[in-house]
Amino acid sequence: MQVLLGRLLNWLGAYGVPVVLLSATLPASVSDRLIKEYLQGAGHKRSLLKGRSFEAPYPGWLYVDFDGESVRESRISDARGRAQAQARSMRLEVVVEPVVRGGGGARARRAVIERVLQPVGEGEGGVALVVCNTVGDAQDTYLALRERFDSRSHEEGGMVQLLHARFPGDVREARMREVTGGLGRGGPRPVRRIVVATQVVEQSLDLDADIVISDLAPLSLLLQRAGRCWRHENHWMVHGAPGGRGRPVWAGGPRLVVLDPIACGGGVPEQWGEVYSEHLLATTSRVLAGIEGGAISIPDDVQGLVEAVHGDSPAYNWNDPGGREAKAWAAHKGKETAERSMAQLRAIPRARSVRALHDLHRLPGEEDEWEVSTRLGADSVRLLCAYVQQDGRVTLDVEGERLLPEAGLDGTMPVSSVREVMRRTVPVRADWLAGADCGSFAPPESWAEHPLLGDLRVLRQPVLSGRVQAVKVGDRTLRLDDDLGLVRK
Numbered sequence: 167m168q169v170l171l172g173r174l175l176n177w178l179g180a181y182g183v184p185v186v187l188l189s190a191t192l193p194a195s196v197s198d199r200l201i202k203e204y205l206q207g208a209g210h211k212r213s214l215l216k217g218r219s220f221e222a223p224y225p226g227w228l229y230v231d232f233d234g235e236s237v238r239e240s241r242i243s244d245a246r247g248r249a250q251a252q253a254r255s256m257r258l259e260v261v262v263e264p265v266v267r268g269g270g271g272a273r274a275r276r277a278v279i280e281r282v283l284q285p286v287g288e289g290e291g292g293v294a295l296v297v298c299n300t301v302g303d304a305q306d307t308y309l310a311l312r313e314r315f316d317s318r319s320h321e322e323g324g325m326v327q328l329l330h331a332r333f334p335g336d337v338r339e340a341r342m343r344e345v346t347g348g349l350g351r352g353g354p355r356p357v358r359r360i361v362v363a364t365q366v367v368e369q370s371l372d373l374d375a376d377i378v379i380s381d382l383a384p385l386s387l388l389l390q391r392a393g394r395c396w397r398h399e400n401h402w403m404v405h406g407a408p409g410g411r412g413r414p415v416w417a418g419g420p421r422l423v424v425l426d427p428i429a430c431g432g433g434v435p436e437q438w439g440e441v442y443s444e445h446l447l448a449t450t451s452r453v454l455a456g457i458e459g460g461a462i463s464i465p466d467d468v469q470g471l472v473e474a475v476h477g478d479s480p481a482y483n484w485n486d487p488g489g490r491e492a493k494a495w496a497a498h499k500g501k502e503t504a505e506r507s508m509a510q511l512r513a514i515p516r517a518r519s520v521r522a523l524h525d526l527h528r529l530p531g532e533e534d535e536w537e538v539s540t541r542l543g544a545d546s547v548r549l550l551c552a553y554v555q556q557d558g559r560v561t562l563d564v565e566g567e568r569l570l571p572e573a574g575l576d577g578t579m580p581v582s583s584v585r586e587v588m589r590r591t592v593p594v595r596a597d598w599l600a601g602a603d604c605g606s607f608a609p610p611e612s613w614a615e616h617p618l619l620g621d622l623r624v625l626r627q628p629v630l631s632g633r634v635q636a637v638k639v640g641d642r643t644l645r646l647d648d649d650l651g652l653v654r655k
Contacts (some may be wrong), residue, residue: 179207353408
């Protein structure tokens, strides 16, 4: 990610395009590298940048420009920075709950979540956000909370809602509007609401919860998730809460509850390894355990915490090279290096190393796009969840009323039909389909030359007696569920 972003900034610098780069959790070393990429693109010599450092203050801003001869740099004044920090200050209570996954007892993950949410579901009420690291965990958590607090589904208007990226586009958009409407600044705010979600709520969505519960995640992402807790408190103190309904009595202040399996003596769940490295999770667990007073002062403590986990550090114990932490560190650095190397291979060259158009096409490797997309499991494809009726017709709906549209002889299709198809697609990891026959997921032949539809993969789900059947893909199955989204078992 950083390599590709850096290469983009390099080209923008070469063309003199102004760039505004925003982040609340950016390590100083990363901001320094990104700024230097832009300056190199603008024509500044790399050798002259080695002795310089560009660290953006937080909160605040840093302005950097190159006029062809020298670098100009300015930043927010210390007085203004202190004033901004004071205006936005918040004391965030951080409660680390050691949990056991897959077991029973008081420390079972499900039991802990239900205990923390009891005031919302069965007491005074309120609004809670539960953020899971994987879609599978979100689906299971949603079902468990429905069983405990409200048997009605999301679509039936139940108290518990589910939001993640593995819904078809049209369903996801509708759910995002509904969730944002209930947790947004303008309300109306529900009496009781529990939203179970994944990383989709970390950014962009303007949500305010009375409490946020999160699986253990790298610290920068925990801070992003915590940003959804009491987000609009200052605005409501001035203009009043939506509908005049203030926060419940039990919500005495913003609180982030972290479900930490490492703190309970366990390891990182295997499925989390596909999302976050064990090294970052273990380091975050240690940093959280060392927080004095069980609270974070925002924004004063943010940069130091981010640097402690994500900043440049050897983080290798030479006295115990075979220990678990050392192995986790080595695995993390190995994966990071592999991903950066792949990005370097696939990214276009830096702007000032290109002399002719053919330089942009001299990328190493002979693999086609399908093969490259499965490398490192990082890329995704769009999966169209279609339905095969008992009479053989392939449709966009379970009821069999909307046939899969066909392109004309010239490969064109009405925009409305293309939009209808694309809104029913779901992004999935490309390596999910790596072991399957490509032909079984190929789009209709008439779509082959279409610039959008030709790249889709189609999940053809049999419909028997009105019930959707799962499709076996390698050693797993895939099925689109109306309530849960795309389910992979």
